[in-house]
Amino acid sequence: MSTAPRQTGTVSPFGLGTGPSGRHPAVEVRDLVKRYPKAPVDSVAGVSFDVGRGEVFGFLGPNGAGKSTTIGILTTRIRPTGGQAVVAGVDVVADPVGARRVLGVVPQQNNLDRSLSVRQNLLFHASYHGIPRARRNELADALLEQFGLDDRPEGRPDDFSGGQIQRMMIARALMHAPSVLFLDEPSTGLDPAARLFLWEKVAELKAAGTTVVITTHDMDEAAELSDRVAIIDHGTVLALDTPTNLVRGMSGERTLDCTVEPDPDGDAGSLGMALGGLAGVRMVDQLDGPTGSGWRFRIDVEGVAAAYVAPVAHLVDEAGARLTDVRLGEPNLEDVFIHLTGRALR
Amino acid sequence: MSPDSAVEEVGVPPGARLPDWGPWRTGVAILRRDLFVTGREFPIFLAQVILQPLFLLFVFGKVLTELGYARPGYQEVLFPGLVALAAVLTGLQSTALPLVIEFSYSNEIEDRLLAPLPVGAVAVEKVVFAAMRGFVAAAVMFPIGVWILGSIPWQASTGVAVVVMMVLGSMLGAAMGLILGTYVPPHRINVTFALVLTPLIFTGCSQYPWPSLDHLRWFQVVSALNPMTYVSEGLRGLMVPYVPHIATWLCFVVGLAYLVVLMVIGMVGFKRRALN
Numbered sequence: 234m235s236t237a238p239r240q241t242g243t244v245s246p247f248g249l250g251t252g253p254s255g256r257h258p259a260v261e262v263r264d265l266v267k268r269y270p271k272a273p274v275d276s277v278a279g280v281s282f283d284v285g286r287g288e289v290f291g292f293l294g295p296n297g298a299g300k301s302t303t304i305g306i307l308t309t310r311i312r313p314t315g316g317q318a319v320v321a322g323v324d325v326v327a328d329p330v331g332a333r334r335v336l337g338v339v340p341q342q343n344n345l346d347r348s349l350s351v352r353q354n355l356l357f358h359a360s361y362h363g364i365p366r367a368r369r370n371e372l373a374d375a376l377l378e379q380f381g382l383d384d385r386p387e388g389r390p391d392d393f394s395g396g397q398i399q400r401m402m403i404a405r406a407l408m409h410a411p412s413v414l415f416l417d418e419p420s421t422g423l424d425p426a427a428r429l430f431l432w433e434k435v436a437e438l439k440a441a442g443t444t445v446v447i448t449t450h451d452m453d454e455a456a457e458l459s460d461r462v463a464i465i466d467h468g469t470v471l472a473l474d475t476p477t478n479l480v481r482g483m484s485g486e487r488t489l490d491c492t493v494e495p496d497p498d499g500d501a502g503s504l505g506m507a508l509g510g511l512a513g514v515r516m517v518d519q520l521d522g523p524t525g526s527g528w529r530f531r532i533d534v535e536g537v538a539a540a541y542v543a544p545v546a547h548l549v550d551e552a553g554a555r556l557t558d559v560r561l562g563e564p565n566l567e568d569v570f571i572h573l574t575g576r577a578l579r
Numbered sequence: 580m581s582p583d584s585a586v587e588e589v590g591v592p593p594g595a596r597l598p599d600w601g602p603w604r605t606g607v608a609i610l611r612r613d614l615f616v617t618g619r620e621f622p623i624f625l626a627q628v629i630l631q632p633l634f635l636l637f638v639f640g641k642v643l644t645e646l647g648y649a650r651p652g653y654q655e656v657l658f659p660g661l662v663a664l665a666a667v668l669t670g671l672q673s674t675a676l677p678l679v680i681e682f683s684y685s686n687e688i689e690d691r692l693l694a695p696l697p698v699g700a701v702a703v704e705k706v707v708f709a710a711m712r713g714f715v716a717a718a719v720m721f722p723i724g725v726w727i728l729g730s731i732p733w734q735a736s737t738g739v740a741v742v743v744m745m746v747l748g749s750m751l752g753a754a755m756g757l758i759l760g761t762y763v764p765p766h767r768i769n770v771t772f773a774l775v776l777t778p779l780i781f782t783g784c785s786q787y788p789w790p791s792l793d794h795l796r797w798f799q800v801v802s803a804l805n806p807m808t809y810v811s812e813g814l815r816g817l818m819v820p821y822v823p824h825i826a827t828w829l830c831f832v833v834g835l836a837y838l839v840v841l842m843v844i845g846m847v848g849f850k851r852r853a854l855n
Binding site: 269305308309310311312329330331333334338340342343344345346347348349357358360361362363405 | 600602604605608609611612615616685686687688689690691692693694695696697698853854855
């Protein structure tokens with residue numbers, strides 16, 4: 234629940250960014266539109282952005298925001314309704330075959346060849362891309378080692394864990410040395426260790442100069458990995474900048490995360506409204522907490538957050554509930570998203 | 580090798596690719612993958628394609644004839660029809676089932692759709708590969724025929740034409756499978772197979788010559804609509820020309836026309852599934 238109206242007026246300070254100056258962009262997208270047949274609205278509604286060479290570019294948004302559709306267009310699997318998309322200098326609509334030579338894709342779902350071993354998956358992928366035999370053997374061995382898959386190279390994909398599958402798909406995508414690597418929701422369903430390993434690998438790729446475009450609905454992931462982040466919702470880029478600048482755009486704002494033990498007869502909505510009515514409070518969001526932990530509110534305030542603890546406690550008391558926990562926080566990317574859209578990421 | 584060195588290697592701009600690499604070579608590489616996988620399981624593949632025609636040949640060609648329920652000479656009518664059946668059915672099953680699975684459950688086809696060749700070429704490769712399987716299944720009928728029936732009708736003078744007709748039959752089956760595999764939703768594939776395969780098998784003139792249906796006019800018309808009829812009749816005309824049959828040239832022309840139409844429909848279906 235949000236007591237604040239949808240605030241679109243805050244988009245302007247961020248504006249649309251461009252890649253690092255003086256370098257030819259790895260990805261150029263102009264006014265991209267996609268409307269699926271019979272859909273009432275555009276899934277991608279006029280998106281424009283550039284990704285610089287060697288940049289890690291994050292797409293942050295909730296499910297259904299248009300991230301995967303945009304990636305689908307850039308990777309030639311979805312035909313746009315309008316606009317232009319160029320990857321490594323190749324127009325993906327006019328020359329999809331040429332574009333597929335220069336891009337690599339790691340999809341959300343396992344699409345490894347189950348009839349082939351791990352190593353054969355890498356080798357055959359390279360053969361589709363015309364990598365000579367000696368070179369692809371060499372490259373497969375190196376990538377299997379680098380991704381920690383060299384202990385069972387002859388195993389079938391079905392015998393591996395989700396994290397290992399993810400690594401295999403990245404290793405496979407790297408076999409043809411793509412100029413731009415697309416990772417669609419790479420850490421969905423991964424355990425924390427596998428996620429950290431993935432983050433490490435993306436950092437290594439970046440260090441080696443590979444351009445990476447990554448979609449996520451996880452703000453930690455976006456903040457950790459990306460040089461710049463595009464926040465996308467309803468098919469539109471709401472903001473685009475470095476994570477630091479996006480958060481700095483929330484200047485003057487602090488947050489209070491409050492946990493409240495509810496009054497059995499009380500109503501979280503009316504308490505939220507009351508909190509929103511406090512002077513200096515910009516927005517109140519009710520968050521989903523762990524089951525049985527009571528109500529959780531995130532309160533965006535102006536000025537010093539600590540100054541609001543007493544008035545908030547007072548209001549909670551008045552509502553017959555009890556304040557059990559307060560955390561004062563700096564804003565993060567999720568707050569930026571909430572600020573832009575009026576709702577939480579998940 | 581240090582952990583970073585592979586990344587560094589990979590990070591360099593693509594230059595490792597063969598300079599003259601074109602889409603057709605990618606198509607051949609994909610075909611090589613299919614041949615590799617089938618080759619590894621060749622005995623299983625053979626068992627899969629041989630069993631049904633083997634039993635049909637044994638029961639209809641041997642048992643019924645020896646028991647006196649079928650006239651002597653029926654074997655000669657039956658054999659070309661069963662070669663056609665093996666070609667068409669194996670071709671069909673080799674595209675339909677893999678496509679349904681690869682487009683829905685396994686997504687395996689994505690890596691090929693993301694390879695540097697036109698999307699339609701991936702469909703063509705599927706059909707070519709399925710036709711190869713269909714052709715092998717049809718070719719294997721010859722030694723089996725000799726083994727079960729003692730001898731098979733065969734004329735050296737029409738050998739090349741027989742091979743061409745077997746290729747055409749396999750392609751027709753593969754093209755029908757392309758349509759089934761791309762238009763039928765995954766949860767309907769079982770019922771569709773039952774509804775399509777049985778009529779296809781029994782209206783394709785594999786067990787009887789088409790002209791002999793003169794007295795069963797409606798069934799003759801239905802059979803004339805089945806592409807397999809022209810493969811059965813074509814092979815009959817080439818292998819047992821003394822049995823009444825549809826003119827061989829007409830079988831080639833209608834078979835080719837069907838192939839073009841089925842491929843166009845199948846390619847449209849494939850592109851609809853492959854691209855959004």
